[in-house]
Amino acid sequence: MTLLPVLILGARSDIGLAVAHRFAAAGHPIQLAARAPETLEADRADLALRHGVAVTLHTFDVLDTASHPGFVADLGTLPQIAVCAVGLMGDQAGSEADPAAAALVLRSNFEGPAAILGLLANRFEARGSGTIVGISSVAGNRGRATNYVYGSAKAGFTAWLSGLRNRLAKKGVNVLTVLPGFVATRMTAGLDLPAKLTAQPTEVAEAVFRAVTAGRSVIYVRPIWALIMTIIRNIPEPLFKRMKL
Amino acid sequence: MMLSGWGRYPRQDCRVSRPRDEAAVRAQVAKGGLIARGNGRAYGDSALSRANTVDMRGFDRMLGFDETTGQLVAESGVLLADVIRVFLPRGWFPFVTPGTKFVTLGGMIAADVHGKNHHCEGGFGGFVDWIDVMGPDGAVRRTLPGDDLFAWTVGGMGLTGVILRAAFRLRRVETGWIRQRTIPTANLADTLTAFQTHHDARYSVAWIDCLSRGADLGRSLLTLGDHADLDDLSAEQRKAPFAPPARRTLGMPLDAPGFLLNRHTVAAFNRAYYKRGLAAAGDALTGWDSYFYPLDAILGWNRIYGRRGFVQFQCALPLETSAAGLTDLLQTISATGLGSFLAVLKRLGPQGAGLSFPMEGHTLALDFPATPAALALLADLDRITLAHGGRFYLAKDSRLTPDMLRRTDPRVAAFRAMRDAAALPASFSSSQSERLYL
Structure with missing residues (x-):
């Protein structure tokens, strides 16, 4: 049986690449989409050599929503699974000082991903099959002073994925929301993350692969994060607003 | 962080970085006192530098394979275990392998590892077609068999520069x-x-x-x-x-x-x-x-x-x-x-x-x-x-x-002279090279 491709949006990200390797190991062709995809040539070669699958590179800019229909048309084969690993952490202080910086974080984490996944979802719905995977964040579970611009964008993305799942559940299309918690990636390099709470990109990839196969809806990569976020969500607001988190 | 070789002796407190691209390696080279480290299978202090140990395992991509010659091009942090896992099912096996498969390509070149076939087929370096080495100036040179840089890099314990990529050959086998x-x-x-x-x-x-x-x-x-x-x-x-x-x-x-x-x-x-x-x-x-x-x-x-x-x-x-x-x-x-x-x-x-x-x-x-x-x-x-x-x-x-090493191996003095002439010791050094004046 020939497997259909897995599309990775934001293929330069460590999580995106790890997910690509996991699905390639299962025999899926891979479509890597990113800005300046020619710089992903080494990763393309590595994926193709290690797993013996076809790997193609595609130019993709999440912020240039006008280009998205053309991007989908140029993919050639409509993927079986679309994984959005696009993300921009931004800098909270910078976002507070400069509305344009905040807008960039909001657009990169919510507006852009929602635009491209919305297009793909419509195509999947018409076909009657497929899986949409959105890599969101536990930062979206409750706004905190230290990163609420990023967090609110992820909150929007999580809510959007939830609604999309609700809409497509009866149409043969599954939507998976992934809440990774801390992950050791280039985005978090330099941050002092607690080891027990921090997943490796390969761990995220394995969790995504299993959840897609099992048709799950929402997953935390490390179960401890479900507990942590339950506690954080349930702290009464009068107390929460005085905390430093 | 505390670091040691496979023998867990000695242990030293080393500053360790894990670059992911050439620019990040170049920034470390500029700081000096650098030794590249692979999977830590050298037994002693070959891959320890208190000032600047560079973990190359982020460079682990396979870049190309020629089915006619068996030549594999890969980044230096690729593990031999991965090479075998990928290529043995396709009928290829390394010409030379040391006694563990948990070694990196860069480590195998730097130690010019030998296997159970050295008596008839030679060491790992004999099957390397080229090496990309980053020198003290941050420039990357592709060195070929016959070059001085190639000869000193194979077996040179990482002291000629940072091995970034290499091409080496695999042999055809019918079975595992x-x-x-x-x-x-x-x-x-x-x-x-x-x-x-x-x-x-x-x-x-x-x-x-x-x-x-x-x-x-x-x-x-x-x-x-x-x-x-x-x-x-x-x-x-x-x-x-x-x-x-x-x-x-x-x-x-x-x-x-x-x-x-x-x-x-x-x-x-x-x-x-x-x-x-x-x-x-x-x-x-x-x-x-x-x-x-x-x-x-x-x-x-x-x-x-x-x-x-x-x-x-x-x-x-x-x-x-x-x-x-x-x-x-x-x-x-x-x-x-x-x-x-x-x-x-x-x-x-x-x-x-x-x-x-x-x-x-x-x-x-x-x-x-x-x-x-x-x-x-x-x-x-x-x-x-x-x-x-x-x-x-x-x-x-x-x-x-250092005295015992020099008395048993006259090539060491020539190696140090070469390093001095190219101003390498300030840029590339390990605890071993300092101890033995390599």
Whole structure:
């Protein structure tokens, strides 16, 4: 049986690449989409050599929503699974000082991903099959002073994925929301993350692969994060607003 | 962070970075005092630098493969285990492999590793077509066999620059099985004669009972091998010729307490191992993994020596002095009763370029717990090696003196002169290079 491709949006990200390797190991062709995809040539070669699958590179800019229909048309084969690993952490202080910086974080984490996944979802719905995977964040579970611009964008993305799942559940299309918690990636390099709470990109990839196969809806990569976020969500607001988190 | 080699001795507090692209490596080179580190399988302080240890395992991509020549182009942090996992099912195997598959491409080049086929096919460097090396100026040079830089980089312990990428060749194999023959020998003379008799065997290695004495001194189990053809396999095995039964791996969950390792337990192990070998003597078909990498099945086996760590002694002796030198070494070891679990004897072929370790003759490798008594014994073994015109393997070393190294290997002075002329010591140095003035 020939497997259909897995599309990775934001293929330069460590999580995106790890997910690509996991699905390639299962025999899926891979479509890597990113800005300046020619710089992903080494990763393309590595994926193709290690797993013996076809790997193609595609130019993709999440912020240039006008280009998205053309991007989908140029993919050639409509993927079986679309994984959005696009993300921009931004800098909270910078976002507070400069509305344009905040807008960039909001657009990169919510507006852009929602635009491209919305297009793909419509195509999947018409076909009657497929899986949409959105890599969101536990930062979206409750706004905190230290990163609420990023967090609110992820909150929007999580809510959007939830609604999309609700809409497509009866149409043969599954939507998976992934809440990774801390992950050791280039985005978090330099941050002092607690080891027990921090997943490796390969761990995220394995969790995504299993959840897609099992048709799950929402997953935390490390179960401890479900507990942590339950506690954080349930702290009464009068107390929460005085905390430093 | 605290870092050590595979022997867990010495341990040093090193600043470690893990770059992901050339620009990040260049930034580290600019700081100086850099040594590139692969998977940490050199035993001593070859890949330690307190000031600037660069973990190259982020450079782990395979970049291209030529089906006609078997040439693989890969980044230096790619593991040999991954190369085998990817290419053996397609009918390819490395020309040269060391005794563990958990080594990086960069590490194999830097140590010019040898395998059980050195006597007939040479070291790893002989199958390398080019190397991309980042020099002290941050520029990347592609160096080819015949270049000075190439000759000094193969076996140069990472001291000529940072190995970023390389092209090396794999061999065609029909199966993942090895035809193996085990030959027990009665003593050292018998062992050396058996090596000579079977010089045309592709792979050969002897486990030597280093606690045997008197007439038994040097008794061994000589193991010969070659890649099995499809015709060697049973009909059942031929259905999946590259998939010998998977081995169970065992973890070493904790450091063994020191008292478990004494002359009685080691002697008992050596006797039992020899007896088992006698019983299993003859021809057999075995999987590639258990043949080439018996110790990889026990992940973290280095912890068997406990927290204090262990030291390896590996020397090469010229052909003409091998018998006398090995007798001297084995008698000295046996007399102290400080036996080694793993004493390995191997025939070597002609010497390679640069600082490459092997020389035409024999190599003996032993490990000992890092105790004062063992370190004193090793100093005696150094002197015996020197007296018989032998030399030492830098990838195993953690305790040689610069004087001993220079007296056994005149190439070291030329290596240092080359480093000085190219202003390399300020940019590239390891704890080993500082200790030995490389």
